[in-house]
Amino acid sequence: MSASGEAAGGAVAVRPRARAAHPESRAARIGRLVARGPLNILLIVIAVLWLVPTLGLLFTSLLPASEITTSGWWKVVGQPSIATFENYSALFDNRDIMDALWTTVQIAVGNTVLLVIVASLAGYAFAWLDFPGRDWLFVVVIGLLVVPLQVALIPIFSLYNDTGLFDTVLGLVLFHVAFGLPFGIFLMRNFFAGIPRDILESARIDGASEARIFVRLILPLGLPAIASLAIFQFLWTWNDLIVALTFGRDTQPLTVAIFSQTRQFGSNIDLIAPASFLSLAIPLVVFLAFQRYFVQGMLAGSVK
Amino acid sequence: MEAATVTRRRGGGRGRARLVPLLFLAPALIFLVVWVIYPTIWTIGRSFFDRDGGTFVWFDNYQEIFTTDTLLTAIRNNVIWVAVVPALVTAIGLIFAVLTERVRWSTAFKTAVFMPMAISLFAAGVIWRIMDEKDPAQGTVNAVIKVFDDAFGGGGAVTAAQSSTPQLTGSISSGFVLRTPLRAGDTAVLGLTAIPPDEIPRDAPDAQQPSAEAGAITGTVWRDFKPGGGRPGVVEPGEQGIGGATLELRDNGGGVVATTSSEPDGSFAFDDVGSGQFRVAIASSTFTTPFEGVSWLGEKLITPAVMIAYIWVWAGFAMVIIAAGLSAISREVLEAARTDGATEWQVFRRVTVPMLAPVLSVVFITMIINVLKVFDIILSVAPQSSQDDANVIALAMWRTSFGGVNDFGLGSAIAVFLFLLVIPVLALNIRRFKREEG
Structure with a gap:
């Protein structure tokens, strides 16, 4: 888990240093191990x-x-x-749980893709485009980092009821994107800002449009930060309970489906235990596979 | 660099230059305004209206926060959370980070401790709900306590017993006393029944009728029962002795003058008892009340129980951030301190911790924010019956607004209250950003 400091332009600037190799005698090493x-x-x-x-x-x-x-x-x-494995085969035959798993996948993947796009666009604007009020606007974004989502639950609940977004996957996706954005913009802007100015300037002098620079230059260079953000958002929304509980009734992701079972905890542990393990196994695999990016993102923006 | 080959020239006026940033920003701005900024303002306004939203009630909802019992419990619990958890998480993270630097398998260790970060707080709650089950046969925590209780808790092996004759009175919690006073040279027969079958070893020797000895009080404590029944109060072949029982010799006032313990066949003797009358008793320490399990999920311990689960999740976060900060500390400084004769503790206390102070404060502040918003894990660890006792502000907001009460006025006020609590951190973040950007 060597945390590279590249992505860290933000809250905690950390630069790992290579340790000097100490030539060590065998006796000294054994002594140290015993100690x-x-x-x-x-x-x-x-x-x-x-x-x-x-x-x-x-x-x-x-x-x-x-x-x-x-x-x-x-x-x-x-x-x-x-x-x-009988609990698991019963679980895979359970329509409600399998529907919930599919709902979870839709929410997590959908909102992760959308967030990465929106946050990268805005991050690039904040890092490399000049416009009036840029710094002021970015301060607002930083301020929004810590806003608890509780302040939006009631009005969005009413809004969704009026617009038909209540109890839909889309409604959940949009809400998650919005509350993932402050962190996403913060992360992308800080990473993009670390790209050497020369590279951008030469592309601009060559006449490339900003859209072209963004797609051909910024996104490929920004891949590590995009990976960090994507993993964060994926885990965050896969694991969400409160948003889905508020804006869904029949649109239930796994967490909500399991939660409705925990009301009579004990007798149905044969369902709760395997379902809970299923719900954590997938993010765990994602996490172990991309641990490096997860840690980078965390180091770069541990203010969320 | 790939894009450097792009040579096509494009024109663009001033209007265009204004438009391009807007196009890049527009999607984000729409999301932030519609889903975050506008709702926040709306919620602040809504908090001054009553439940139905029709009547302007000034600060009545805010007053209600501080006068309703369940909400006061929520605030009190949040205060406890903020006072305890961020400090503990930071301290544990620091200790783990420093210790793991000294072993070769630090990556494996970090992965093990960091892993719960990938698990939802909700699933983590389910995990700990199973860990915290009251029955030691099911709950891991109580099972571990039971192992220690059995090993070191003292007390005998017998968990239940009754006297076999009215001559012997008492219970396992007070001990059993023989009614008849005895003198030197007398014998005592102390029969017990209703002992769980597996609590007397299968190969325990049969009890023997005690034989009188001059100057001593002798006796037998035994299981006054054999397959088929046997006669109560009579030591018969096939009835086993109870070894290891603690016997007391009490004087007339009830004071204990001597103690002894029984042989494997249940026999015992008090030698040289002197003159006077005594009573023989089986001490309560012979018996043990089985460990019933600590009620972690009950109303008294629920908040500590949830905190343990939460710390289990977040310790890895603190450890990884602090470890990264640690690796940035100059080795030369640490080596120099050691060369100057500083002990490891002094190096830690006087060099490592001060140099890590900025990182430690980031972890600490991040944890304060997280703790103020704690929600899911309480829903999943705490059973319905103890959720009022485990309540916190974020949960109270949800339960008030959507959990059956459906009071949007009060719910909005609680949300705003929560928002006010994070404002100092919000200001701190902005100040730090401005300083860093110069």
Whole structure:
């Protein structure tokens, strides 16, 4: 997880330094390892502590129906033979949950694509185009970074009821784009601002239009920042509960579908456990695959 | 560079130059105005009207925030959250970042701790709801406590018992006392029944009728039951002794003058008891009340329980940001401090922490913002019955507006109140930006 400082023009400027290689004798190294034995053990214990809750959910979801309401997840560890996928096959046959999964995918992908486009356009304008009130407007964007979305719930609820956007995927997508924008613009603008001026100037002198510069030059150079933003937004909307709970009734993403089950937590743990694991497995894979970009984005804009 | 090959020339007047930035900005501006700025202003206005929106009520809704019990609980809980969680998350992140720098597998460690960041706060809540189940057979946290309780909690192995004859009175929580006073040379037979089958070892020897000894009080404590029943109060073949029981010899006033413990066959003896009358008792420490599980999700502990889940999620965030800051600190400075004879603790306290101060404050402030907005994880960890006790401002806003009460006036006021709380951070961000941009 080497956090490259390239994307960091924002809140925390961090530049990792290469450590000087210390030539070390074998004896010295063994001595050091022995001295660090307790530290290693301590860190292993902490790492296991941090992994147990998630693994516990996985193992719980593998318990057979006869055990799941009475036993803990460690039963599967002690007796691996009782592990079963029957909860998952029931889950995949569950229409409501599968519909919810599809809704989640639509919301997360749709709004991520839209946000990346809108935020890149605005980020470029803030970084490289001259217009009156530019700095003032960017200060407003920074101010909007911390606005809690609660302030918009009631008026947008009324607006959606009046316009037919209530209970639609589009309504949820648009709301997520709007509240992802301050961070998105902030991230893109700071990254684009780090592109050397010469490259842009020479393209302009050559007569390229701003649209052409944006598509052919800025977007390819901005890919790392775009990746960061896309992962952030994907995870953020995949994991959203409050927005979907407010603006949807039948349009339910996974989180809302599971939430409606938790009202009678206990008896239906055979549904809640595998559904929860399903809902976290996909962002987890995305996260592990693109961890580097996630960390870069976080370092560049840890004010959200 | 690819675009440098673009040589086509284009004209463009002043009007065009004005138009281009607008085209780039327009989509973003529409989103921000329609979905963020206009609604914020609307909500501020709405907060001065009553529930139906028809009557202007000045600050009545704001007054209601500070006079309604559930809302006051929400504010109090948010104060606790802000006081506890950002500091803990930052401290844990700092400790992890510093420690993990010294091991070779730091990447694996960071991934393990950082991983919950990918999980929704809602799913994290479900995870911890399962972890926090009250029954130690299901809840991981209570299961771990039970292991320690069983190992170090003291008490005997017997969890339930009754006396087999009216001669012996009491219960497992007070201990059992033999009614008849005894003197030196007497014997005591202490029969117990209703002991769970697996709590006496299968191979425990049979109990023996105690034999009297001069100057001593002897006796037997045993399971006064065998398959088929047996006669109460009589030591019979096939009835097992209870080893390891704690016996007390009490004087007339009830004071304990001697204690002993029984042999595997249940026999015991108090030697040299002297003159006078005594009573023999089975001490309550012989018995143990089983660990029932801590009620993490009950009304008393629900807020700490949710906080633990939340810290589990966010510690990785703090660790990664701080670790990045740490790697930017000059090695030479640290080495110089060490060469000057500073201990590791002094280096940490006097060099590392001060140099990390800007990063630590960013993490701390970010966490304050996050904590003020905490919502989903409370809905998923707290059962319906304890949600009033776990309430926070963001949740109260939602429940007031959409959770059945549907009071948009009060809901708007709570939203504005939440907004006011983040304004200092908003101002801080703008100031920092202006300073950085010079």
